[in-house]
Amino acid sequence: MKTPNKINLAVTPTPIETVSFQNKKFLMKRDDLTGAELSGNKVRKLEYLMAEACKEKTDLVMTCGGIQSNHARATTIAACKAGLKSKLFLWGSESSVPDGNHFLNIIYGADIVYLTKREFENVNDIMQAERKILSRKMKTAYIIPEGGSTTKGIYGYISFVSEIKKQINIDELNGIVVACGSGGTAAGILAGLSYYKSDLKVYAINVLYEEHEMRRKILNLAQAAILEFKFNCRLRNENLIILDGYSKEGYKSINKDKLKLIKNFAKETGILLDPVYTGKAFKAFNDKFLMKGKGMKNIFLHTGGIFGVFGRTDEYLNT
Numbered sequence: 124m125k126t127p128n129k130i131n132l133a134v135t136p137t138p139i140e141t142v143s144f145q146n147k148k149f150l151m152k153r154d155d156l157t158g159a160e161l162s163g164n165k166v167r168k169l170e171y172l173m174a175e176a177c178k179e180k181t182d183l184v185m186t187c188g189g190i191q192s193n194h195a196r197a198t199t200i201a202a203c204k205a206g207l208k209s210k211l212f213l214w215g216s217e218s219s220v221p222d223g224n225h226f227l228n229i230i231y232g233a234d235i236v237y238l239t240k241r242e243f244e245n246v247n248d249i250m251q252a253e254r255k256i257l258s259r260k261m262k263t264a265y266i267i268p269e270g271g272s273t274t275k276g277i278y279g280y281i282s283f284v285s286e287i288k289k290q291i292n293i294d295e296l297n298g299i300v301v302a303c304g305s306g307g308t309a310a311g312i313l314a315g316l317s318y319y320k321s322d323l324k325v326y327a328i329n330v331l332y333e334e335h336e337m338r339r340k341i342l343n344l345a346q347a348a349i350l351e352f353k354f355n356c357r358l359r360n361e362n363l364i365i366l367d368g369y370s371k372e373g374y375k376s377i378n379k380d381k382l383k384l385i386k387n388f389a390k391e392t393g394i395l396l397d398p399v400y401t402g403k404a405f406k407a408f409n410d411k412f413l414m415k416g417k418g419m420k421n422i423f424l425h426t427g428g429i430f431g432v433f434g435r436t437d438e439y440l441n442t
């Protein structure tokens with residue numbers, strides 16, 4: 124087995140808490156507590172990606188995402204910590220009063236290029252072209268694709284499986300529930316569980332891609348990691364279950380029912396969920412497991428996203 128290098132960015136292990144909501148208990152793995160400015164799931168991936176960027180002695184780290192991308196913000200801050208400059212290609216427009224993650228990107232000094240939705244479809248080509256321009260100026264750039272979901276990046280969630288195995292007996296559980304954007308977090312967990320020959324199910328809530336596309340991305344990435352890191356195991360693809368239909372309102376939107384659930388959950392537990400990922404995933408967890416009394420057999424993975432809330436204050440206030 125090959126283990127990639129990492130730099131320390133995340134506060135780990137994150138706790139597994141027993142949370143009580145509407146008189147029902149469940150398990151929550153608090154990856155929203157991987158740090159303060161650097162919080163959420165992206166930090167585990169960036170530990171490995173930034174190690175590679177530093178090893179390559181790159182001048183600049185480039186990445187992409189929505190205007191409120193947690194990944195882009197985490198990359199900017201991780202780059203600051205690693206002494207690197209960052210350039211972001213964001214789907215959205217400049218604002219006179221930037222908020223949430225967008226605001227943080229600006230104050231941490233990221234160079235931002237704003238793209239329309241259509242332009243963003245070619246964001247990988249745009250980043251490659253930018254790298255070529257830089258190389259003519261004798262500068263190098265390390266490109267981190269959407270969500271940090273490369274095989275190196277998702278090693279963060281392969282090692283996450285070792286972490287939870289030390290905290291809880293996963294053989295006594297049914298599954299882990301996780302919000303999926305690029306799918307790297309779920310892919311890392313599935314590869315890690317396959318490595319340990321565990322039959323814990325991975326319930327993935329697709330917030331961005333269609334069900335079949337999400338499944339394809341997660342399985343391809345998990346399989347590629349198994350090959351790259353030379354794991355002696357088979358990918359347990361039958362243990363990936365996509366819980367579809369929880370982001371029908373669209374990636375950048377959230378419906379009123381889910382916002383009400385987020386607010387009630389916050390008031391009762393003190394834990395804040397975000398409007399793009401964890402709020403939608405929690406709705407699925409609530410419907411499929413918690414309301415059916417299966418909360419203690421399934422872990423809800425809180426992947427963070429707190430700054431995204433501050434990009435949606437109007438909706439939170441008016442619901």
Ligand SMILES: Cc1ncc(COP(=O)(O)O)c(C=O)c1O
Nearest residue numbers: 193270304305306307308426428
């Ligand atoms: C808060 C939060 N949860 C979940 C995800 C999804 O992670 P992944 O892209 O690894 O599927 C993201 C991705 O941006 C996120 O910011």
